[in-house]
Structures are given as C-alpha cells and as structure tokens.
Amino acid sequence: MNYNCYIPTRVLFGAGSLNELHAQKMPGKKAMIVISNGKSTRANGSLARTEEQLRMAGVETVIFDKVGANPLKSTVEEGGRFAKEQGCDFVVALGGGSVMDAAKIMAMYALQPGDLWDYAEGITGKGQPLVHPTLPVITITTTAGTGSEVDPWGVITNPETNEKIDCGGQDSLFPLVAIVDPELMLSIPPKFTAYQGFDALFHSTEGYISGVNNLMSDMVELAAIENIGAYLERAVKDGSDLEAREHVAFANTMSGYSMDVGVCTSEHAMEHAMSAYHQDLPHGAGLIMISKEYYTYFVEKHVCDDRFIRMAKALGKEDAKDPMDFVDALVELQEACGVADLKMSDYGIQREEFLTLAQNARAISGGSYSSDRVQMTDEECVAIFEKSYR
Numbered sequence: 217m218n219y220n221c222y223i224p225t226r227v228l229f230g231a232g233s234l235n236e237l238h239a240q241k242m243p244g245k246k247a248m249i250v251i252s253n254g255k256s257t258r259a260n261g262s263l264a265r266t267e268e269q270l271r272m273a274g275v276e277t278v279i280f281d282k283v284g285a286n287p288l289k290s291t292v293e294e295g296g297r298f299a300k301e302q303g304c305d306f307v308v309a310l311g312g313g314s315v316m317d318a319a320k321i322m323a324m325y326a327l328q329p330g331d332l333w334d335y336a337e338g339i340t341g342k343g344q345p346l347v348h349p350t351l352p353v354i355t356i357t358t359t360a361g362t363g364s365e366v367d368p369w370g371v372i373t374n375p376e377t378n379e380k381i382d383c384g385g386q387d388s389l390f391p392l393v394a395i396v397d398p399e400l401m402l403s404i405p406p407k408f409t410a411y412q413g414f415d416a417l418f419h420s421t422e423g424y425i426s427g428v429n430n431l432m433s434d435m436v437e438l439a440a441i442e443n444i445g446a447y448l449e450r451a452v453k454d455g456s457d458l459e460a461r462e463h464v465a466f467a468n469t470m471s472g473y474s475m476d477v478g479v480c481t482s483e484h485a486m487e488h489a490m491s492a493y494h495q496d497l498p499h500g501a502g503l504i505m506i507s508k509e510y511y512t513y514f515v516e517k518h519v520c521d522d523r524f525i526r527m528a529k530a531l532g533k534e535d536a537k538d539p540m541d542f543v544d545a546l547v548e549l550q551e552a553c554g555v556a557d558l559k560m561s562d563y564g565i566q567r568e569e570f571l572t573l574a575q576n577a578r579a580i581s582g583g584s585y586s587s588d589r590v591q592m593t594d595e596e597c598v599a600i601f602e603k604s605y606r
C-alpha cells in the first residue's frame with residue numbers, strides 16, 4: 217500500500233479555464249506552441265485563443281504544426297531543433313495525447329546534443345542521462361484520453377526499429393500548468409470521443425488489476441472508471457453535452473494521475489506493438505479491439521476476483537457478483553458507444569504477425585508485463601490476439 221506521489225502540475229480544470237492561461241506565471245518570454253498536423257485547432261479557434269492568452273501574458277509565440285497520430289522520433293527531433301533555433305524559453309502543447317507527448321519530448325530534447333534515441337530506452341535506445349536542462353512545458357488538452365497533461369512521459373515511435381516506447385519521465389517534464397477545459401472537447405467526433413474515453417478507462421482498469429496497487433492509485437482509478445461508466449455514452453452520443461464532457465475530462469485527468477501513482481499492465485504493451493507496426497491504428501481503438509479477451513484472460517486466472525467485481529460496480533453494474541460481470545459491463549459500454557465491432561483487419565493487421573507483436577511487446581515494455589498479477593506467456597498473448605481477431 218506504499219506510494220510515492222509527486223504531481224507538481226497546476227491543473228486548471230473546468231469549462232472556460234483556457235481563459236485563465238494569461239494570468240499564470242509564465243516560464244519565459246517566448247513559447248513554441250505545438251499543434252497537430254490537422255486543421256482542428258485553427259478551424260475551431262482554440263489556437264487563436266491560446267495565442268491571444270499568451271500575448272496578454274507578454275509571451276511571443278512560434279508554431280510547430282507537424283505532429284501526427286503516434287508521433288515519430290523524426291518529428292520530435294525536428295520540433296526540438298526548431299524550439300532551440302527560435303530561442304524558445306518554453307513549450308506549449310495544444311492538442312491531444314500525441315501532441316502533448318511529442319511536445320514534452322521536444323522540450324526534453326531541445327537543448328541536448330546528438331540523437332533523441334541517445335536518451336531513450338527501449339531495445340535500441342542508449343539510455344544516456346540528459347546533458348542540458350529540459351524546457352518547461354504547459355499543456356492544454358483538447359481530448360479526454362491519455363491523461364498526458366499531468367505526467368512527464370511521451371510515447372514516441374521509431375519506425376526504423378518498430379519501437380513505440382515511453383520517453384522522458386524526468387521530474388522537470390511534469391507540465392507546469394495543465395489546462396483541462398471541456399469546452400475545447402465539444403467538437404471531437406463521436407468515434408474519437410469513444411476511442412479516447414476507452415483509453416482513459418483502460419489506464420485505470422489496468423492499474424486497478426495490476427500487482428502494484430496502493431490506496432492512492434485505487435482512489436483515482438475508481439473515480440475514473442465511475443465517471444467513464446456514467447458519462448462516456450452521453451459524450452459519444454451528443455458531443456455538445458458539456459456536463460458529460462466535463463465528467464469524461466475529469467476521468468481522463470484521474471487516469472493521468474493513475475499513471476503517476478500506479479502503472480499500466482501488458483494490455484498497453486500489446487497495443488503499443490500493434491500501433492508500432494500499424495501507425496494508422498488509433499491507440500484507443502487498438503486497446504478496445506483486444507480488451508474483451510484481455511480482461512477475460514485475467515478473470516479466468518482468478519487473480520483478483522474482488523477487484524473485477526468492484527470495477528463492474530464502478531462501471532454501473534451495481535448488482536455485480538461475478539468477476540465476468542466486469543467484462544459484460546465493458547462490452548455493453550462498447551456497444552453503447554458504437555465501438556464493439558472494430559476489426560484489426562481494417563488496419564492491415566494479419567494473424568501471421570501475432571507472435572512478432574507478442575515478442576515486440578514484451579521486449580520493449582517488459583515492465584508492463586511485470587505489473588501483471590500472473591505472468592502471461594507469449595503463447596497466451598498470441599491467443600488473446602487470435603480470439604480478438606476480426
């Protein structure tokens with residue numbers, strides 16, 4: 217039950233909180249704003265509002281707008297070099313998990329010599345300590361999925377080595393300020409609302425059934441599961457439902473805290489392998505595809521029956537008595553959100569790859585496997601992929 221809690225990020229939570237950005241103490245005079253390579257932050261006005269807030273705070277800005285889904289090593293290196301060339305004092309991430317992850321690692325890399333992988337772990341990273349300080353980071357999350365606004369990590373993909381790994385983690389990469397403004401999430405399409413919401417859910421369900429629980433992780437994880445269970449379907453069905461968006465956003469930030477005081481398990485490792493090889497696959501969609509069989513595996517091992525029953529109740533099955541009630545509740549929520557029939561084959565995944573994916577997941581994210589309450593073999597991992605395949 218011991219835990220070590222250090223979450224130094226000031227969180228401004230709630231509708232309209234982006235309007236408070238200008239009143240925060242700024243860590244410098246010039247910022248690089250990182251956005252995605254899509255149109256949304258320009259089209260919906262959130263970029264202009266962010267620029268205006270920073271201008272009111274006396275901060276000059278430049279924009280880096282090349283981050284795609286599953287951000288690449290090369291993009292992060294380019295952004296880091298751009299921040300340095302432009303003399304930026306800090307980095308402002310305006311976007312979803314990919315943008316925030318990329319921006320944090322750009323802030324880590326900006327002043328360092330050499331290659332990003334000199335400072336990465338994984339199989340081929342050199343894992344060297346940083347030579348220079350990291351740049352401060354402010355996060356403005358436009359999605360409710362990764363909880364990345366309150367942690368110091370960034371998941372980065374190196375397509376040359378098929379590695380999708382956690383980079384960063386330094387205390388200095390905790391964002392100084394995180395803005396979680398559900399008004400910025402009103403225009404997310406239903407499909408992505410669901411993918412992101414399930415990602416937030418799985419950060420917490422994995423943590424809750426992991427072998428690394430504590431009173432603090434249990435608290436934030438159950439809060440996340442309850443809020444997703446009660447509000448995700450509403451947010452998917454009516455994106456303009458601000459109350460639902462608020463609760464899903466709160467669940468997302470709680471799941472971010474879960475990452476700070478708890479862990480993810482092998483489900484995340486398995487998905488990272490899937491999207492390392494298939495970069496068009498959204499992270500949340502990949503997790504949804506394997507989730508039913510993944511949780512069934514652990515239910516059948518009877519690793520923590522009481523915790524599955526507690527999670528089923530948190531998802532809304534108040535009369536839950538059986539650990540499989542959690543899997544039933546999970547599938548019902550996926551059906552209600554229109555994501556129960558996602559197909560791996562739609563993203564080019566083939567059955568022949570499963571052993572490669574299982575081996576890649578374990579080689580790159582062995583730590584997530586060691587958080588599991590029973591140790592899954594590669595054959596068992598392949599079986600989960602097989603049963604999930606459509």
Ligand SMILES: [Zn+2]
Nearest residue numbers: 362415419499
């Ligand atoms: Zn995730």
